[in-house]
């Protein structure tokens with residue numbers, strides 16, 4: 001089976017959107033799920049959130065941010081190239097129901113993942129407000145598309161070059177002061193998801209986070225994506241990736257994410273050399 005890249009667009013430095021042909025995988029996709037791809041036959045597997053799909057065309061859309069060797073290999077491919085494997089959809093779908101007012105918060109590639117969730121929440125009659133955070137204006141992703149599926153979209157940047165100057169939690173604090181909120185979902189860097197969960201905890205607002213634990217098989221067999229939620233061991237790939245943010249042991253997640261850093265650095269250096277540094 002060939003998983004061809006049908007479309008590619010640079011959204012920000014080192015961040016691209018790709019439409020990939022994967023007709024079998026798209027058949028049962030739900031918001032909040034992910035796929036695992038292998039770029040080459042001897043490459044590693046990496047999990048990527050689903051940011052959209054078209055069941056008729058058999059295409060899945062991903063937003064990829066170059067973090068290390070494999071994600072860089074992927075974003076270096078061109079339209080017409082193919083990747084070796086697409087496995088999915090994996091994981092549980094997001095908790096989508098009629099809540100009332102929902103706030104969806106995206107950081108980095110997580111902004112892509114909130115789009116299908118926003119669309120379904122809106123279709124059920126919820127009021128959907130999204131907050132997109134980035135370091136600077138050029139890194140704000142998907143703002144225009146989010147506007148088409150949300151009631152409103154707020155932006156925050158660290159340097160104030162777009163939206164309000166500050167963090168997504170500053171925007172969230174402002175909204176929480178002004179209106180009742182019934183559900184919050186945050187997808188992005190771990191410190192952001194932790195800060196959002198701490199902010200909503202005292203207000204007892206249902207809060208979901210999508211855990212980016214290190215994954216290998218994506219089927220609950222290898223144990224690498226182990227996370228502690230509510231004092232119990234869960235596997236992010238099969239029990240998640242969405243979990244109750246008030247129950248997650250974020251410190252353990254950060255610790256486990258750092259386990260392979262020396263090996264990841266070595267793999268990146270070797271790939272950069274192979275790609276032509278000397």
Ligand SMILES: Cc1cc2nc3c(=O)[nH]c(=O)nc-3n(C[C@H](O)[C@H](O)[C@H](O)COP(=O)(O)OP(=O)(O)OC[C@H]3O[C@@H](n4cnc5c(N)ncnc54)[C@H](O)[C@@H]3O)c2cc1C
Nearest residue numbers: 046047048049064065067068069070071109212214215264
């Ligand atoms: C459910 C899920 C959904 C994801 N969705 C997306 C997405 O839509 N777009 C996107 O660009 N990235 C996504 N990621 C993160 C992506 O999988 C990692 O960036 C990728 O695996 C890094 O591989 P690498 O070889 O390029 O980098 P490596 O050199 O292996 O690692 C570079 C950095 O990425 C971190 N990392 C490595 N593996 C993972 C992993 N499995 N999960 C999270 N962080 C990791 C490392 O801790 C390190 O800091 C997702 C991760 C998960 C678990």
Ligand code: FES
Nearest residue numbers: 216218220223237
């Ligand atoms: S990735 Fe192997 S158990 Fe989750």
